[in-house]
Amino acid sequence: MKKICISLILVLLYSSLCFSEVPKWLVNLEKEFPTKNYISAVGSGNSEYEAKQDALTKLSSYFSVSVESKTNAHNSQTRNNSTYSTNSSIDQDTSIFTNSDLFTIHYTPSYFDKEKKKYSVCAYIGREEASDIINGQIAFLYSLYSHNIMFIEYETDDFRKILIMNDALYNSDRIFKLNEYLRFIDSERALYWDDYISQVNEVKNEMRQLKRNNPVSVFSTGDYSEQIKNIVSEILTENGYVIARNADYKINANTTSIISSQISKSHEIYSTTPSIYISLEDNSETISSCLLSSERISSYTKETLTGMALYALEDLLRNNLTQNLLR
Structure with a gap:
């Protein structure tokens, strides 16, 4: 029995040393x-x-x-x-x-x-595991790009070409960033994608030139028309488009922000659900359009609600205009 106890103590001491190593x-x-x-x-x-x-x-x-x-x-x-x-x-x-x-x-x-x-x-x-993950993501994103860009050869209208390019290049920044990571992890594997990325850059340069050669006019009607026109023009300029008067391509924005009121606990509450319909047109037809709607917003004063509605519309435009209208 004594030997068994000593053995157990030794085992416990050994285990303790192992775990603390x-x-x-x-x-x-x-x-x-x-x-x-x-x-x-x-x-x-x-x-x-x-x-x-x-x-x-x-x-x-x-x-x-x-x-x-x-x-x-x-x-x-x-x-x-x-x-x-x-x-x-x-x-x-x-x-x-x-x-x-x-x-x-x-x-x-x-x-x-x-x-x-x-x-x-x-x-x-x-490194091998991460390389496989990144390489797979680049391959998937590039396949989406290739599928979209092949339609450009069938398009004769310049602005429609821009829309196709926008759609194809939607994930281009992700491809570039992923390839930077891949180059750090597996430089040899990253070299495989260099030629493909050069092709993507060529398309980006071509799109910039098409934007410069095909200006757009901006028109706005409805609520906050002047402010909306300025916001839309600013967003387009930031994305490389040229704004001009009486251009062949036109962007029309129609804003609705109907204010309603109700009495709640002796307070009058004003509310609205601002929305904006935007279309891209040439001289003959509508090329693209989208409807952007905000959640319902409320305030105790009309003045505050007006500012909130305009802010909500600007947020909608900055987050959705280029993605929803120009793709």
Whole structure:
């Protein structure tokens, strides 16, 4: 019995020493996660969560992006004319998110330093795994671009060509950014896409020239007509379009913001649901159109409501004009 007790004590002592042993990645990160195969970073903090966040922040510096923790990543955006969603289901509980892509991140078990009373965690990305993810995303986005751009050879109208190019180039910035990441992770694989990206840049340059050669006129009717005309003109100019009087192509904006009122608890409340119908036309027909509507807004005074309605309309235009009308 005495021998059994001694054996158990020895086992417990051995287990304790094993669990308190400093992990190899904390002693020599390069040896445990060689740069050739991994991108890694060690973080520390007062809790395991803080240590993970610190590791993620350091890891993100490699890509100049922000980090975010999620269990299941689901991204959804809704437009007035169409709805689209992107779903990403990931095994790990944390990923690096940018406006265009994600990398799956792995973690080591945390280590607690009793003397410093700090937790440490290593976050790492496998280069091969990340390369496969990015390469797949570039291939998918470029296939969308190729599918859309092939219709341009059948179009004779310059402005309709611009719309096709806008649609094809919608994801071009994502392709460029993804290829930058791929070049950092797997430079040889990134070289494969260089010729394709050069083609995309050529189309962007051609579109800029078409915009300069095909000016548009802006007209506005209805509520806040002068302000809406100025906002639309400003957005178009920011996106490379040329504004001119009596141009062959015209953008017409008609704004509606009917104000209603009701009595509630001795207060009169004013409300409206501002909307704007915009069309792009040439001398013979409507090329494109969209209807943008805001949520219902309310205020105790008409003056405040007017300002809120105009702000809502400007927000609608800045977020939707080029995406919904000019694509």
